[in-house]
Amino acid sequence: MYAAFMVTIMIPIQVTIVPSFLVVAQIGLVDSPWAVILPTAFDVVGIFIARQFMLGVPDALVEAARVDGAGEFRAFFSVVLPTCGPLVGVLVILAFMARWNDFLWPMVVLQGAENLTVPVGLSTLTSNPAFASPWGAVMAVATITVLPILVVFLVFQKQFVQGISSTGIK
Template structure:
């Protein structure tokens, strides 16, 4: 005789029946995991395919944009790179991009961290209205402030210098927003305990808050560097000397009105995108962790 003792509304027979059906669940989970992997692989192929075509074109003697698309260089060569370096000062443009993007990124990360700390952990009058006003500026297109921003830079006598590109990008509203959301997740008790021990506000920021912001710093660095490295419109407006041009501006010289040298263009584009790809691969763990932990509160 089988016992039918009730157990929280279920009999022993019902519990055994559910236990017998349980092995089917891992199979469904395995199928779901397989479908997610297949979907991720398909998305990765779609995203990587343009980069692969660019790589093949850069190292091919001819153009990959012909009647038959070639997915592998028939005659691998470096002629496209040598032709670009011989015709244009690509080395100087690359150095300019590194200098401008590096200085702007350092300033942008510093302003974002300090601004986010002020909005998240400091108490001062008008903090919420000022933060909302700051967020409202994100709805203004960059093209709408292009003329007044140029007049401001021109009045300061910075047109034609690197500072005309660096200073407007030193403060990013989105970076301050990200920093504020990240720092809101840090327990306020840590800050209050440090102040009870006699630590000043700069000491609290440097010794308590900043060591906890490594994922945030990685996110802010990559975002600021990527934006400044790829910026085209504003440097084109304020930089007049071709010797001060950055790589995005230099790319326009390889696009003709009637004919475009795709091999040289893809070679220079590869030089412009390779540093960002390498940085993302190196710091992707911190980047994903920073995005995942931003905005928990």
């Protein structure tokens, strides 16, 4: 199953966009924020990063929990999961940045102007031939759109740095 997940990384999004849109349309989520959120909620790259991080968790921790009488779920939630702070920080930052900056999928599934994401909204603002592009406003909005990414990074900075510094250490 893991190998099948890894193979899907090689498939470009342009290949899967029509089947994904048909599924979203059958569910009735076109032109809603859920159409952007749900199909991209589980990312294969995130699964890969989580698996690699979990392989680095020492087996001695899990064995010690089993010796103390903990079952598999108890050992996972009480011993392994608390050590995954850096993993959670890295995954939150990467997932938020990917979804915040995504352009193609929101452009396909969001049709009303009130639901557009910031990158799609900026592109419609600059590509409207009816009026000259207000470049000052476009640059101001583009600058302001960096703020949510900066806030998420600052909140999860400690976990992100721990995750980077523990890379390669067994």
